[in-house]
Amino acid sequence: MHISFLIHNAYGIGGTIRTTYNLAGTLAEQHDVEIVSVFRHREEPVFATPGKVRLRHLVDLRKDGPGYEGDHPEARRPATVFPATEGRYKQYSALTDRRIAEHLRSLDCDVVVGTRPGLNVHIAQQARRGPVRVGQEHLTLSTHSAPLKLTLRTHYPRLDAVTTVTEADAQTYRKLMRLPGVRVEAVPNSVPAPLVAPADGTGKWVVAAGRLAPAKRYDVLIRAFAKVVAERPDWRLRIYGAGVEKAKLRKLIDDLGLYNHVLLMGPANPLDPEWVKGSIGAVTSSLESFGMTIVEAMRCGLPVVSTDCPHGPGEIIDNGADGLLVPVGKTDAIAAGLLKLINDDELRKRMGRQALENAARFDPAQIAGRYERLFGELATRGTLRGSLHRTRGALLSSALRTTDAGRSALRRVRAA
Amino acid sequence: MTDARFPSHPITPEESPIVSAPPRADCIADSAGGLTFDLDVPEGGREPQALVLLRRGGDDQADEVRLPLTPNGDGRLRAVLPSTVAMAEGRWDVHLDRGEEGGPQRLLPGLADLRSLVDRRPGPSTSPLAVRIPYATKHGNLSVRSWLRAPHAEAGDLTLSAEGITGRGTLHRVENPQEWLTDAVVEARSRRSAAVVRTAPVTAEGQEFTFTLAYAGLCADWKGGPEVWDLWLCRADGSAEARLARILDDVADKKQIFVYPGLPVSAPYAPAEVGPYYTADNDLAVRVDERPPVS
Numbered sequence: 025m026h027i028s029f030l031i032h033n034a035y036g037i038g039g040t041i042r043t044t045y046n047l048a049g050t051l052a053e054q055h056d057v058e059i060v061s062v063f064r065h066r067e068e069p070v071f072a073t074p075g076k077v078r079l080r081h082l083v084d085l086r087k088d089g090p091g092y093e094g095d096h097p098e099a100r101r102p103a104t105v106f107p108a109t110e111g112r113y114k115q116y117s118a119l120t121d122r123r124i125a126e127h128l129r130s131l132d133c134d135v136v137v138g139t140r141p142g143l144n145v146h147i148a149q150q151a152r153r154g155p156v157r158v159g160q161e162h163l164t165l166s167t168h169s170a171p172l173k174l175t176l177r178t179h180y181p182r183l184d185a186v187t188t189v190t191e192a193d194a195q196t197y198r199k200l201m202r203l204p205g206v207r208v209e210a211v212p213n214s215v216p217a218p219l220v221a222p223a224d225g226t227g228k229w230v231v232a233a234g235r236l237a238p239a240k241r242y243d244v245l246i247r248a249f250a251k252v253v254a255e256r257p258d259w260r261l262r263i264y265g266a267g268v269e270k271a272k273l274r275k276l277i278d279d280l281g282l283y284n285h286v287l288l289m290g291p292a293n294p295l296d297p298e299w300v301k302g303s304i305g306a307v308t309s310s311l312e313s314f315g316m317t318i319v320e321a322m323r324c325g326l327p328v329v330s331t332d333c334p335h336g337p338g339e340i341i342d343n344g345a346d347g348l349l350v351p352v353g354k355t356d357a358i359a360a361g362l363l364k365l366i367n368d369d370e371l372r373k374r375m376g377r378q379a380l381e382n383a384a385r386f387d388p389a390q391i392a393g394r395y396e397r398l399f400g401e402l403a404t405r406g407t408l409r410g411s412l413h414r415t416r417g418a419l420l421s422s423a424l425r426t427t428d429a430g431r432s433a434l435r436r437v438r439a440a
Numbered sequence: 441m442t443d444a445r446f447p448s449h450p451i452t453p454e455e456s457p458i459v460s461a462p463p464r465a466d467c468i469a470d471s472a473g474g475l476t477f478d479l480d481v482p483e484g485g486r487e488p489q490a491l492v493l494l495r496r497g498g499d500d501q502a503d504e505v506r507l508p509l510t511p512n513g514d515g516r517l518r519a520v521l522p523s524t525v526a527m528a529e530g531r532w533d534v535h536l537d538r539g540e541e542g543g544p545q546r547l548l549p550g551l552a553d554l555r556s557l558v559d560r561r562p563g564p565s566t567s568p569l570a571v572r573i574p575y576a577t578k579h580g581n582l583s584v585r586s587w588l589r590a591p592h593a594e595a596g597d598l599t600l601s602a603e604g605i606t607g608r609g610t611l612h613r614v615e616n617p618q619e620w621l622t623d624a625v626v627e628a629r630s631r632r633s634a635a636v637v638r639t640a641p642v643t644a645e646g647q648e649f650t651f652t653l654a655y656a657g658l659c660a661d662w663k664g665g666p667e668v669w670d671l672w673l674c675r676a677d678g679s680a681e682a683r684l685a686r687i688l689d690d691v692a693d694k695k696q697i698f699v700y701p702g703l704p705v706s707a708p709y710a711p712a713e714v715g716p717y718y719t720a721d722n723d724l725a726v727r728v729d730e731r732p733p734v735s
Contacts, residue, residue, distance in 0.1 A: 220551065227558060283701065284598065296551075301558045
């Protein structure tokens with residue numbers, strides 16, 4: 025198959041970029057794969073482009089480069105195809121509208137994959153007939169604004185498939201969207217095997233990693249860890265990452281007198297060598313679209329104590345077998361979970377081994393295999409069925425556009 | 441995550457291959473303090489001859505360490521830096537010598553597996569304690585931070601109370617730690633003047649010791665502005681001393697990670713704030729300074 029990914033900016037840093045590279049790189053071992061980046065703001069991508077994957081861009085934003093298009097007249101006019109309800113709308117323009125349209129009309133591939141809502145809308149509207157149209161959801165439907173949800177309801181019926189990273193989100197899509205004939209399938213993010221040997225479970229460190237952002241609730245983790253220290257002062261906590269919460273967390277650590285036990289380590293990349301310094305992973309988020317760090321820690325042989333927040337953790341951790349799920353925001357329960365693994369060396373090591381084994385299902389080869397089957401099945405559904413479905417989708421779309429306009433809330437719409 | 445400390449792989453976009461990208465060296469530390477460097481055989485150019493470590497600011501023969509490169513059996517090249525190779529304290533920049541004009545080429549950091557350095561407990565010995573921690577410099581190059589201490593006083597937990605700072609530590613590399621620590625003291629030496637010293641008695645058990653440094657003494661002569669006190673562990677008879685430092689782990693630069701709050705102290709001169717911190721060399725110091733206005 026010839027597979028073409030459409031991404032916002034493949035030259036930057038971020039979960040979607042990393043995941044797309046992992047997937048594209050693995051698919052490229054068997055297929056012809058290209059990544060088309062709407063923007064290019066720097067000479068080289070931050071992450072290494074996998075060997076056989078071709079990478080190109082549609083709009084050049086390299087500041088000092090000869091091809092800089094940031095001051096193109098069309099770049100100053102607002103986008104009309106890229107939806108205004110999308111978070112990245114301000115970065116898009118009449119120029120991106122035109123370039124993306126030209127690209128999608130001239131697609132020479134079997135499958136085109138969009139990697140964010142606005143680009144999925146472009147694909148739904150503008151991809152030429154023929155290629156299978158897949159829209160990926162890397163976040164979750166429930167965290168999108170109501171206007172964006174309406175936009176997606178209007179356009180997604182023209183896609184062949186929508187993929188989510190959790191089954192929970194796939195169910196939300198099926199429930200809230202009217203997507204007849206559109207395959208909605210959960211395919212988790214992939215995490216490659218670490219390049220270092222797994223942890224041996226002897227280090228008296230709990231490790232957490234991620235942006236120091238409010239949704240990660242590191243304040244809850246630190247408060248819970250105060251209870252851990254009261255019982256087991258020989259154990260410590262390392263938190264890797266940078267972010268807006270740093271000063272607040274620093275103050276909390278000082279106020280609780282935990283400066284000997286809780287360390288804010290700053291950012292680290294890659295994280296694998298840091299995970300293996302610990303014996304337990306900790307996630308206390310109130311919300312996780314997927315839960316990439318849980319899988320990363322497990323692939324390093326760490327059992328993870330995680331809050332059972334929407335959407336990913338419960339689908340990643342087999343509670344009691346390869347990690348522990350604890351209630352969101354409850355410091356006592358989080359501390360109890362950590363202490364359970366701290367106080368039982370055998371249990372901790374056994375769960376660590378199980379985590380290592382169970383997390384192998386997120387290997388890029390496994391995940392790419394699931395995409396490969398999905399793409400293959402969609403491609404063989406035949407062009408006749410595909411075009412019929414799209415005609416129907418188009419009719420439904422315009423019908424829904426009018427009905428949706430009169431409704432105040434999406435949840436009132438009955439599921440298909 | 442931004443500001444990558446150890447970026448995993450060379451960046452080689454297919455559109456614009458970098459012809460002479462500096463090679464990356466992976467590094468594994470062993471618990472004895474030795475380091476093993478592994479790197480890919482660089483394409484093109486001349487055969488690499490050696491890994492060369494040059495001490496920053498040094499121009500002596502002793503400021504250069506050459507490590508032979510040999511096949512590691514996995515198609516890569518390996519250089520080994522055992523803890524027994526003498527290296528002065530400081531920052532050592534890691535280079536690759538390919539016998540080319542222009543001299544050795546600086547190496548970039550690859551994967552660093554430093555787990556065996558975490559909570560390191562060196563064995564009993566009287567030879568100097570060698571600590572080497574590889575790290576990425578702020579320009580993204582590979583360097584090794586080196587310490588060489590005999591004896592060594594490793595700083596542990598610090599407890600801040602209303603009266604003073606209580607520190608725990610461990611004495612390494614002396615014949616008989618218990619005897620060495622009998623009637624030993626911790627000296628705080630002001631950077632203002634070598635003659636200005638405050639002392640705190642030490643309680644010892646085996647090689648472990650504790651001390652409490654009172655704020656009152658540190659603040660007695662303070663007249664505003666920052667004043668820094670460096671902490672030393674000193675034998676009763678003055679025959680030996682060791683700088684209090686925290687070096688027995690994987691964290692090359694403690695200053696931003698082992699952070700302690702400053703506590704308000706009513707100094708005779710003016711309200712002050714006192715708190716411990718680690719210097720750029722991971723030595724323990726105490727800072728007395730003006731109290732920031734309450735916002």
